[in-house]
Amino acid sequence: MTERIVLADLDDGVRGAVAAARERVAGLHGELIRWGLVVWTAGNVSERVVVTR
DSSP states (O other): OOOOOOGGGSOHHHHHHHHHHHHHHHHHHHHHHHTTSSSTTOOOOOOOOOOOO
16 A cells, blocks of 8 residues: 655645646646647646655
């Protein structure tokens, strides 16, 4: 079983990395529509923030 990670329990650096990733992903999602890569909101964009303990 994988250990559950709670964002609120992580340090400021990790929370900042997650916030920055969210901003990039939100911006890139808009680009999918702009460049005609998807119709409406049918596509997705993702980014992984790696947390090591």
